[in-house]
Every structure is written in C-alpha cells, then in structure tokens.
Amino acid sequence: MTPNEHSGHAAFSSLSTTPSAAINPSSSSSIMDEHTRNKLLKRYRTQIASGVSTICASLAVTPLENIKTRMQTHNFRNVVECAKYIWRTEGFRGYTAGFLPPLLSITGVRVLSFSTYQVAKHSISDCFEATTGQSPLLYYNHPGSTPTLTTVFTFTASGMIAGITTSFLACPFELTKNVVQTSFLMTHRSQASPDAVRDPSLRKQPRLGTVEALKQIIRRHGIRGLYTGFHLHAMRDTIGTGIYFGVYETTKQLVAKYIGTEPSSPFGAPMVAGALSGTIPWICTYPLDTRKTRAQSILLGKTKEIGEASAATAGSNIYKGLSVSLIRTSVNNMILLTLFEYIKTKINELDD
Numbered sequence: 001m002t003p004n005e006h007s008g009h010a011a012f013s014s015l016s017t018t019p020s021a022a023i024n025p026s027s028s029s030s031i032m033d034e035h036t037r038n039k040l041l042k043r044y045r046t047q048i049a050s051g052v053s054t055i056c057a058s059l060a061v062t063p064l065e066n067i068k069t070r071m072q073t074h075n076f077r078n079v080v081e082c083a084k085y086i087w088r089t090e091g092f093r094g095y096t097a098g099f100l101p102p103l104l105s106i107t108g109v110r111v112l113s114f115s116t117y118q119v120a121k122h123s124i125s126d127c128f129e130a131t132t133g134q135s136p137l138l139y140y141n142h143p144g145s146t147p148t149l150t151t152v153f154t155f156t157a158s159g160m161i162a163g164i165t166t167s168f169l170a171c172p173f174e175l176t177k178n179v180v181q182t183s184f185l186m187t188h189r190s191q192a193s194p195d196a197v198r199d200p201s202l203r204k205q206p207r208l209g210t211v212e213a214l215k216q217i218i219r220r221h222g223i224r225g226l227y228t229g230f231h232l233h234a235m236r237d238t239i240g241t242g243i244y245f246g247v248y249e250t251t252k253q254l255v256a257k258y259i260g261t262e263p264s265s266p267f268g269a270p271m272v273a274g275a276l277s278g279t280i281p282w283i284c285t286y287p288l289d290t291r292k293t294r295a296q297s298i299l300l301g302k303t304k305e306i307g308e309a310s311a312a313t314a315g316s317n318i319y320k321g322l323s324v325s326l327i328r329t330s331v332n333n334m335i336l337l338t339l340f341e342y343i344k345t346k347i348n349e350l351d352d
Helices: 019-023 025-029 034-043 045-060 062-073 079-090 100-132 136-140 149-187 200-204 210-221 223-227 230-259 269-297 303-314 322-348
Strands: none
Touching (some): 034 322, 045 062, 045 322, 062 079, 062 322, 100 149, 149 210, 149 223, 149 269, 230 269, 269 322
C-alpha cells in the first residue's frame, strides 16, 4: 500500500479526439487506446491489485483452510490426523471442497475492504491535519519516519471501518463455505475416528454443493439463516482487520527504516509485514472464529448429528487448529500483500 496515493479514485478528464485518430481508421476502431487504458488502470489500481492478488493467495492456501475448518468442528487430536481423515474419506477433493464460495466472496470482500480502507485512512488523516496541522500519512511517507500514535491510530481505525463494512457481504459466503466443508463430516462422523475401518466407497459418496447448500439453508432457516453467527463474524472482522492494517503499515514502516527498503517497494518490507499482519490478528481473534465456525457448521445437520458434533467439540480446545491456521494466514498474506504492492507498482509505472 502506498499511503501517499489517494486510493486511485481521482476523476480524469475525457480525452479529446485528435486529428490523427480521425484520419487513421485503425485507431478509431480500436476498443481502447493505450492512454485511456493506462488512465483506467491507474484510477482503479487498488481494486485491480487487491482482486488479482486475493485470487492467487486464496487458491494457494485452500487445502490448509479445509483442514483448519474441520479441526475447529471436530475433536481431531492433531493436524496429521485430520489430514489423514480427509484423504481416507474424501480423497483429494476433500482438500478443495467449498473453495468456490470463499474465492468469490474473499475476492469481492478484499476489493471492498482495501477500497474502504484507502478512503477511510485518507479521511482520518485529513481530520488530523485539519485539527493539528500535521498529516499522519505525509509523516508516514517521509524517509526514515517511525511509527507514532497518530499513524497507528489512523491505520487501525481505518481497518476497523473496513472490517465492519465488509462483514455484511462476507458472512453468508463464509457460512456456506463452512457448511460445505463440514457436511461430509457431519453425516459420517463415525469415520472421523483414527481407528475407523477404511471404506473406499466413501470417496464416491455424493457431496453437498455450494448452490444446494444455499438452497437448504434458506429452506430450513430462511434468509436470516445465512447470517447465523453474524455478531461473532462482525466482531472478528472489525477487531481483526483493524489489527491487520495497523500491524501491516507499522511493520512495513519499521522494516523500511531499519533495513533500508522503500515502504512502497513490492518486496522486502511487504513480505515481512504481510506475514506478521496475518498471524497477530488471528491469534487475537481465533476464539471468536472457532465459536462462529462451530455455530455455522451444524446448520444442516440432523438432531442426532448436531448432538454428536456438539459433544465432540464441547471439551475441545477453542484454539484447536490454530497452528495450521497461522501457517495458512502467514503464507496467504505474504503472497497477497507482496503481489498487491507489486501490481500497484507496475501500474504506477505505466505512461500517462
């Protein structure tokens, strides 16, 4: 992220028709000339960079996300046991189950989150400047600057605004993902035991699809069912996103100062900051995420299945699955934020 750039939403003037364009038929028939294309890319660089980087990062950690969800909703002893269970009962597709909802939702949510964050941080910085005469963002971009209370507050508060804003869009998709990922476990709980008899036919059993899961949730619980656990989701995202951006921007600033790289450089500082911004918020909000996941995963279970699932997790640690989650989110955010900064840098280098 380059805080000195105003979110890329500045209006641009319409292009006048040049004599050469009127004379040259090939140029007039082209859909978009290079100048106009570059203008549009720069105008929406935040949205483009966040969308592309989110898709790449999400696909890279989908298997880890599936393991994390199952560990939260059943009393597996460790990551290896959970991974073996998935392979034994579902095969490779078990590691990619339910990837479509989060891929669609996270991409949309991330674009909205980064866009909201950009607008919010400039608004908060402008308020500080109007009140104190000093802009936190201008100070942040000064070479050799160190974090201050106003810069940390600006980034954290902006992140919290982005988190609560996007939670309304993210909750139904994440709920559907959790239901799809745990649906097989809900109906074949006896096979979750490490000593269960191997049954190759389980891999051929039909799986609950994303669209069918949505239909069943709405049929059984109505539209409100899609927002089961929303209060936990909103708390997790508000707190987590605030910490996420606060840690990212502050770490990037410190790394740039003491290692010597530019804060806007796509490598170095963003990679280190991305890893930390992915792990620290998860440690703080993981209990909320576990409670939310457990509440959502039993939506389509039968009475007996819900009872068994609740009993299986009642005595389990609320931090179960944290280790694989920290690996997942660390790798995810290293890829995400490095690509994000890289794509924005390349777009900024385009000719006007």
